[in-house]
Amino acid sequence: MTDAAYNFAYLDEQTKRMIRRAILKGLAVPGYQVPFASREMPMPYGWGTGGVQVTAACLTPDDVLKVIDQGADDTTNAVSIRRFFERTGGVAVTTRTEEASVIQTRHRIPETPLTEGQILVYQVPIPEPLRFLEPRETETRKMHALEEYGLMHVKLYEDIAHNGAISTAYAYPVKVEGRYVMDPSPIPKFDNPRLESAAIQLFGAGREQRIYALPPHTKVVSLDFEDHPFDPSKADHDCDLCGSGSSYLDEVIMDDEGGRMFVCSDTDYCATRRARGFRGALSSEEDAA
Amino acid sequence: MYVAVKGGERAIEAAHDWLAEERRGDPAVPELTLEQIREQMTLAVNRVMAEGSLYDPDLAALAIKQARGDLIEAIFLLRAYRTTLPRLGVSIPVDTGAMRCDRRVSATFKDVPGGQVLGPTFDYTHRLLDFALAAEGEAPRARQAEPRQEPTPRVTEFLNKDGLIQDEVRTEDTPPDMTRQPMEYPAGRALRLQALTRGDEGFVLGMAYSTQRGYGRTHPFVGELRIGAVEVEMEIPELGFAICIGEVTLTECETVNQFSGSRTEPPQFTRGYGLVFGQTERKAISMALVDRSLRWQELGEENTGAPAQDEEFVLAHADNIQGTGFLEHIKLPHYVDFQSELELVRRMRADAMTAKDPAT
Numbered sequence A: 001m002t003d004a005a006y007n008f009a010y011l012d013e014q015t016k017r018m019i020r021r022a023i024l025k026g027l028a029v030p031g032y033q034v035p036f037a038s039r040e041m042p043m044p045y046g047w048g049t050g051g052v053q054v055t056a057a058c059l060t061p062d063d064v065l066k067v068i069d070q071g072a073d074d075t076t077n078a079v080s081i082r083r084f085f086e087r088t089g090g091v092a093v094t095t096r097t098e099e100a101s102v103i104q105t106r107h108r109i110p111e112t113p114l115t116e117g118q119i120l121v122y123q124v125p126i127p128e129p130l131r132f133l134e135p136r137e138t139e140t141r142k143m144h145a146l147e148e149y150g151l152m153h154v155k156l157y158e159d160i161a162h163n164g165a166i167s168t169a170y171a172y173p174v175k176v177e178g179r180y181v182m183d184p185s186p187i188p189k190f191d192n193p194r195l196e197s198a199a200i201q202l203f204g205a206g207r208e209q210r211i212y213a214l215p216p217h218t219k220v221v222s223l224d225f226e227d228h229p230f231d232p233s234k235a236d237h238d239c240d241l242c243g244s245g246s247s248y249l250d251e252v253i254m255d256d257e258g259g260r261m262f263v264c265s266d267t268d269y270c271a272t273r274r275a276r277g278f279r280g281a282l283s284s285e286e287d288a289a
Numbered sequence B: 001m002y003v004a005v006k007g008g009e010r011a012i013e014a015a016h017d018w019l020a021e022e023r024r025g026d027p028a029v030p031e032l033t034l035e036q037i038r039e040q041m042t043l044a045v046n047r048v049m050a051e052g053s054l055y056d057p058d059l060a061a062l063a064i065k066q067a068r069g070d071l072i073e074a075i076f077l078l079r080a081y082r083t084t085l086p087r088l089g090v091s092i093p094v095d096t097g098a099m100r101c102d103r104r105v106s107a108t109f110k111d112v113p114g115g116q117v118l119g120p121t122f123d124y125t126h127r128l129l130d131f132a133l134a135a136e137g138e139a140p141r142a143r144q145a146e147p148r149q150e151p152t153p154r155v156t157e158f159l160n161k162d163g164l165i166q167d168e169v170r171t172e173d174t175p176p177d178m179t180r181q182p183m184e185y186p187a188g189r190a191l192r193l194q195a196l197t198r199g200d201e202g203f204v205l206g207m208a209y210s211t212q213r214g215y216g217r218t219h220p221f222v223g224e225l226r227i228g229a230v231e232v233e234m235e236i237p238e239l240g241f242a243i244c245i246g247e248v249t250l251t252e253c254e255t256v257n258q259f260s261g262s263r264t265e266p267p268q269f270t271r272g273y274g275l276v277f278g279q280t281e282r283k284a285i286s287m288a289l290v291d292r293s294l295r296w297q298e299l300g301e302e303n304t305g306a307p308a309q310d311e312e313f314v315l316a317h318a319d320n321i322q323g324t325g326f327l328e329h330i331k332l333p334h335y336v337d338f339q340s341e342l343e344l345v346r347r348m349r350a351d352a353m354t355a356k357d358p359a360t
C-alpha cells in the first residue's frame, strides 16, 4: 500500500543525503549535536519528527521496522509512525526486537539486548542536556566547545544537598567517550546502562534541528559522584504478567480502591516471555481473557 | 483493562472517522466550497499562506476546510505540503515600488505623491454586528476610479533624499533559506525577516506591542503601508533574462523610527521593515516594529534586556507550528517518565520520613 505520490519513505533523496551527512558526522563525533536542516513533516513537531527523519534516511526497502513508544508497539503514536512508513515506504514491520533492523523509539530502550547491524533511532524533544541550566543556544554551544560542564555538576550536587539524591529520574545526562555531555532523550535512568550497545544509536531532534549518535560499543557514563554513584533503579516489583524481575515496569491503576498492577513496559519482551511459559502473579486471569 | 490503556489502531481509525463527520457538520446544511472559502474568507486564506510560506490561495482554502477553520492547523497542512515541493530557484527581488496598490497610507505625511488610498480596510468601520449580512442579499458594489498607471513612489524615499533616514544598502547576496538550513544565531537581518514573516501573527503582534509599552521602545510611525499585487520575475538560464512567472499580493510596511544617533551615526530616522504575503497588515506592521527592535546592536543602541530585543528569544519562539507541536506533545503518553519520577518521589519521601522519625 505504498503511496505512489511520495518518494520511498516520504523524504526526497536530496533531503535524505543531507540527513545522512549529519548522521555520519554524528557517528564520527559521538555525542556531539550536529545541526541539520530539519524538514517540516506531516506529523507535528514534538511527536517524533526528528526520529522519523532519521529513520527515513536510514531505511532501505529490505529493512524490517519496529516502532515503540513507552516500550510498547501498540501505543497510539507508535502505531501512527509505523503506519506512516508502511504507507510511504512499503517496508516490512515487526514487533519483535530481534527481527527488526531499524527500531524507532520514544522514551525506552528495548529490554532484549540489541545486536550488531541493528539501528536504534531515538525521538528527542530537547537535545541539549544543558538547556534547563542555560536557555541560550549561543551559550550552550560554547560550553560544549570548551568542555565547560561545571554547571551540570553543580546542579547534580545541589540536588544531593537539597534532596539527598540526584532528582533526575529520566533524560539522565551521560558523558560520551569522556568528551561530550549528552542527553540520552527522556528514557528512564534505568535504561542508561544499555546505552553501551552493539547497535548503532541515532538521536533525532526535529524541532531543534539536531542529530547526534553513538557508534556501537561507545563508552557512555552516567554522570555521578564517587560518594553518590549512579543508581539505575526501578519499581521494586516483578511483572504481574510474565514474572520478570529485571525489566522496567509500568504501574497500571486497576480500580478506584488503589488496586494496581505492575507490567513490563516493553510489550514484546513481556509477550515473548509469556509465550515461553513464564507467568506473573496476575497472569492467569489476563491470559484467560 | 491493560489493552484499553495502550489504545490502538482501531481507536485511531474511529477517531479520524469521527473527525471527518464533525468537519462536515450537519449534512442538511450545504457544504462549503473551496471557492467560497477563497473568495469570502480571504484574510484567513492570506494568513495561512503567509505563515505557511506558500502562496497558493486554493491550497490554503483547502487547508482551512480540512482544518475545520483552525488556522494554525491549516498552516501546518500547508507547510507539510510545501516541504515535499522541489526548490526550483530564487526569484529576483520583487519590486514593491512597482506594486499596483489597492491600499497605501502614510501616517507621517498628510499627503504624498501617489495619494493616500484607503482601499478595502476595516479602519473607520464601526464594529457593530451587521445583521443584514445574516440574510443573504445582493452584494454591494463600490464606486470605481481610474487606476493609477505610473508606479507609486515610496514615502521613505522622500526622507532619504535629504539624508534624514538611514539608507538601506542594497546587496546582491542570495539570502539564506531557513527552510533549507538549520537556524544559527546570530541570525542576521535577512534570516530574521524570514522568520518573522512566517512567524505567528499573535506572537509577533505581542512582541511588537511590548515595544510600544516600553519594553525596548523604538518610537515608530507607519511611514508607509501598502498592499497590492507585484510581479514575480525569475531569471531563466536558457533565456538569459528574467521573465514574469506570476503575481502575488503583498503587504509591505516601512516604519520610520526616531533615532538620536550614536557614537558612529548622526541623528537620523531609521526603519523597521515588514513584508508579508496577502493582505495582512496587522502582521506587517508588527513585523516592522519587531525588526526595528532587533536592530539595536547594529545601530549601537542600548540593550535594555527587553524580550523584543532578544533575537534568540524572538526567533526561537515565533513559529506556531513548532510551538503548537511541542506544546501539544505533552498529550502523548509519558508514563515511563512519570513512573520513574513516581519511584523517585516515593523513595525520597520514604527517606525523608525515616530521617524525621528514626524510631519507626
Ligand SMILES: [Zn+2]
Pocket: A239, A240, A241, A242, A243, A244, A247, A263, A264, A269, A270, A271, A273
Ligand atoms: Zn512482563
